[in-house]
Amino acid sequence: MTRVKTAVLISGRGSNMMALLDAAKSPDHPAEITLVISNRPEALGLEKADARGIKAICIDHRDFDTRKDFEQELHAALIAHDIEFIACAGFMRVLTGGFVAKWEGRMINIHPSLLPKYKGLHTHARAIEAGDTEHGCSVHWVAEGVDTGAVIAQAKIEILPDDNPDTLAARILVQELDLYPAALAKAIRALS
Template identity: 60%
Template sequence: MRKLKTAILISGRGSNMMALVDAARDPAFRAEIVCVVSNRADAKGLAFATENGIATEVIDHKGFPTREAFETALDSYLRSCGIEIIALAGFMRVLTAGFIARWEGRMLNIHPSLLPAYKGLHTHERALADGATRHGCTVHLVTPELDGGPILLQAQVPVLAEDTADTLSARVLEQEHKLYPQALALLAARLSKEDTP
């Protein structure tokens, strides 16, 4: 079984990255985590990746004159590693349409809402303000429309009367850590079939 080479992009602690790395230890998992890339040198998730024998790279967006120059460096590094799938895991940069087009159908994102509801930031606060009874998370393919790409998988949690943004966020995050590995495995299986002559 061929495993698809996967890069995880992070900007912070990388808890979803950790869930993907843990899942990829299973010999039957269809994706191999080849590298973890961050746009911030102080991203806490880099240490976890290093401790687990995964290559890390910092490509600081502040070191480039334009968004496109940053993305060119990022793209070059990913291609030098033979990457076939990109998983965004708390990567706090909005990518341009040009970069997204180069990785169309091969770049995943996890979002803390039941899309198409609550695109963008502060999803838990907005769900509570609206009196939503269900909330959750979505893994989708990345397209130029923010949080608007084709949905792969979703997981729901109930919104409880006593919930705060923090308690709701914690419950959704538990589901994210289960859902993201499932979605990555699903995409890797689909892409490996497409790649088979």
């Protein structure tokens, strides 16, 4: 089986990235994760990737005058490392249509809500405030706009009466760590 060279884009601690790295250790997983890029130099995920022997680099978005300049550098780094597929895992940058078009059908994201509900930030608080009885996470294709791409897979849990945004987030993260590796494999297999 030919494995697909995959980059993981992060901005923080890298919990979903670690789940992807663990899954990709299996020789029958179609993703070969060869690169981790963060837009924040303080992202703990960079150290975690490096400790696993994965090339980890930072392209700090604050070093660029425009979003387009940042994305040109990001794209150049991906091409320089022969990347074929991108998994966004807590990458807290909205990508422009131009960048998304270059990677159309080869870039996915995980989002902590049952899309199309609660695109963007503060999803757990919004679900609780709305009185929802269930919440979850979604893996979707990246399209222009915030969390607008077609859903690949979802996981659901019940919202408990005593849940607050933090407890709900912790319970959703458990679901994310199972869902994302399987959804990445499904998305890559769909390419062939």
